[in-house]
Every structure is written in C-alpha cells, then in structure tokens.
Amino acid sequence: MTSAQVDAYLRRLGITRPQKPTSEALRELHLRHLRTVPFENLSVHLGEEIVLDETRLLDKVTEARRGGFCYELNGAFGTLLAALGYEVELLAGRVYNEEGRLGIPYDHLALRVRTADGDTWLADVGFGAHSHCPLAYAERGEQDDPAGRFQVVEAGPDPAGQGAGDLDVLQGGKPQYRLETRARALGDFAAGAWWHSTSPLSHFTQSLVCSRVTEDGGRITLSGRKLKTTTGDGAKETRELETDEEVLKVYRECFGIELSSVPTVRNPDRKG
Template identity: 65%
Template structure:
C-alpha cells in the first residue's frame, strides 16, 4: 500500500500513524482494528466472491466499510502492518470442532509479527472472540488479556490428534483455540480454505450468519434478527421485529450499508 492508502486504512480503524513499528504500536493497532472492523461472514450468504488479494481485501474494508472473517481480516491487517514497517508472516492453523477433532488444513490464518524493538508477537484480528492484544510469541506462561487467560504451548503432538512436535497450541482459559503451524505461508495458500468455508455444507460459516465487533465496554453481535450486546460480562438479547430494523443495526452499529438482508441459513438444510 502507498502512503495515501495506508492513511485511509488508519482512518478506517481510527488509529494514528505510529512513529515506528514497535510493540506498543502493534498493540494499539490490534485493539483499534477489533473495535472498528467487524468479524462477519455476510459475503458467504450474499453470494459475494472472497478474493484473497491484499488490494481487494483492503478495498473491502476501507472503501466498502465491510469486515470479513479470518483470511480477509488478517490478510488486510497484515498488509497494513507491512506498509507500516512491521515484519509480517502468515501462519496456518486448524481449529478443533465440538467433537475435539481438528478442522481442515488452512482452517484459520493468523500472523506472526516482528517489531522494531526485537519482539515477536502472534497477532489475530480474525478469530471472532479472542484476544484484545497480540500474544507474546515466545512466552509459554499465562498471558492475561481482557478476554481471558491465554497460553501458547510447545510440542502439541499427543495432545491434539495430528499435531506435529513443532506446532503450537493456543489455549484460552485452558480450552484449545487452534493448533498453529510455524511454517511461513503466503496469502494465496489459504484460497482452498476460503473456498471450503464459503461453499461447504460442513463449514460453520455456511451454517451461521454473524456480524460481531468489540466495543469499549464489551461486544455487540448481530445474527439474523437477534442482536446481542455484552457489557461487563452481562449479555442482553433483543429480537429485531423487522428487516428494516436489522438493516438499521447493520448501518448504525457496524457501519455496513446493505440494500438487502443476507438470507438466514437453516442448518438442517445446508
């Protein structure tokens, strides 16, 4: 991205251009991104193509005011960080399902980020409810975050089926979140995973509709006609009575202007 495009992205997330690509700057950008750009899978249900190209991803977030899911959000965020002088490496991860079995290869994308002050971080703005701040990549003790206590464990082989000794297991409050491979990847490597999650009846993205954003005091989530606000750990659910009310929530709370609602999936039919 050129200087103008980078400034437009920073304006989108309400962040100032950092003086240097430091750890503090990364933390500030990470939190700002989560608060401004929603985790959403509307493209899956609106029949929109998901193009894993940095320019296309940045255009979706910056020009169209949209969000996305992991490949899109971390892909665009990685492009921003690269433009600001951070050293960014995409990594692939597999997410355990409800039965404990791992998802497909390239199930999830996260970022390894090295900063000018010599630190290495695991940044992830594309996992929905996750850390507010990057995790210290080489730390193996507990890492406390506003959204829980996180831990990175080495050598997960034997702990999670199919893991290699070099994989990392990321846990939140003791529960596995994903198994992370350390081998560097490129954005194009995730195209098959994006296609699977956009088309497969087995993908949780085809079986659900979600738009969610971190707020200063909690989180706000819209799923179909159900609006869920979380403040101080307390959840309040509101059923929106009309399609017009849903469209208004998309606009007012997520900055997403739609001319039609995405159809709500019926998990029994997909």
C-alpha cells in the same frame, strides 16, 4: 500497499500513523481493528466472491467499509502492518471444534509479527471472540487479556506422528486452534477460504454473524435477527429484532455496514 491505501486504512481504524513499528503501536492497532472492523461472513450469504488478493481485501475494508473472516481480516491487517514497517509472517492454523477435533488444513490464518523493539507477537484480528491484544509468541505461561486468560503452548505430534513443533493457542485452558510455525503465503489459504464459503459442512455457510469488540471491552454480535450485547463487566442482553428496518439499522449504526436488504442464510441445511 500505497501510502494512500495506508492512510485510508488508518482512517478506518481512527488512528494516526505510528512513528515506529513498536509493540505499543501494535497493541493499539490490534485493539482498534477489533473495535472498528467487524468479524462477519455476510459475503458468503450475499453471493460475493471471496478473493484472497491484497488489493481486493484492502478495498473491502477501506472502500466498502466491510469486515470479513480470518483470511480477509488477518490478510488485510498483515498487509497494513508490513507497510508500517513490521515484519509479518502468515501462519496456518486448524480450529478445534466442540468435541476437541481439529478442522481442515488452512482452517485459520493468524499473524506472527516482529517489532522494531525486538519482540515477537501472535496477532489475530480474525477469530471472532478472542484476545483483544496480541499474545507474546514465545511466552509459554498464562497471559492475561481483557478477553480472558490465554496461553501459547507446544502442541506435540498427533497420533499419526504429525505436527511436531506446532503450537496450541488456549483460552481459559481450552484449546482454540493449532498453529503451524512455518510461514505461508496468502494464496496458500485459497482452498480453505473456498471450503468455508461453499461447503455445507462449514459453520460459515450455516449461519450469519457480524461481531465486534465495543469501546467498554464488551462485544456486540448480530446473528441473523438475534442481537447479543455483552458489556465489559460481563452483563449480557439478547433480543430478537422483529423488522427488516431494525436489522438494517443495527448493521448501519453498530457495524458501519450499509445494506439494501437483510441477508439470509443461503445454505442452512447441513448434509453429512
């Protein structure tokens, strides 16, 4: 990653280059990322190929001023952190569904980050509504965050005897995803990204989403034509946008995304 690319990324986040790769600087970078770079799956429905290449990911965030889903967001963020002097490792995860079953291998990408002050963190700017700040990787007790109470716990083996040494990440006591602790390369996630962007069984092909954290600690989410806002104190409002002009205005003014036409779900039918 060149110095110019680092500067462009930091301009997108609205932050100056940290003097040292400290834990405090990581927390600010993490929160700024969640506030400025949306979690979105528009590429899936716009017919845009998702390529897990560092240059392509950086260009999407800095030049196109877009967001992405976990592979893109954490892939790009990990590249930035490494360029700033952090020690970064990519971790593969499997996401729990509503029934408590785990998804496909390489279902999720998260980051293990070591700082100059000797701390190790679980950073994740690509899971949608999740922790606003990095979680202490080695801490097994509950961790309070503006987004709720989180915990990183030892997972234990599954019924087939697999997964010993894995970690479960919990929010409000409910498992969100399971992480392997072995470091991976960005290319390892290509099959997962392909599946999520093409399979009719993937929730990313079934719906549109564009979401980010707001300055007051709440969240704004556009799902198709449904706009949902939650304030930092928990107040919620949901409304249906009636015209294409309203939808495009929200993409532009709330997420910084310029579109020429309103995206629509390309693969709405789930086939078992």
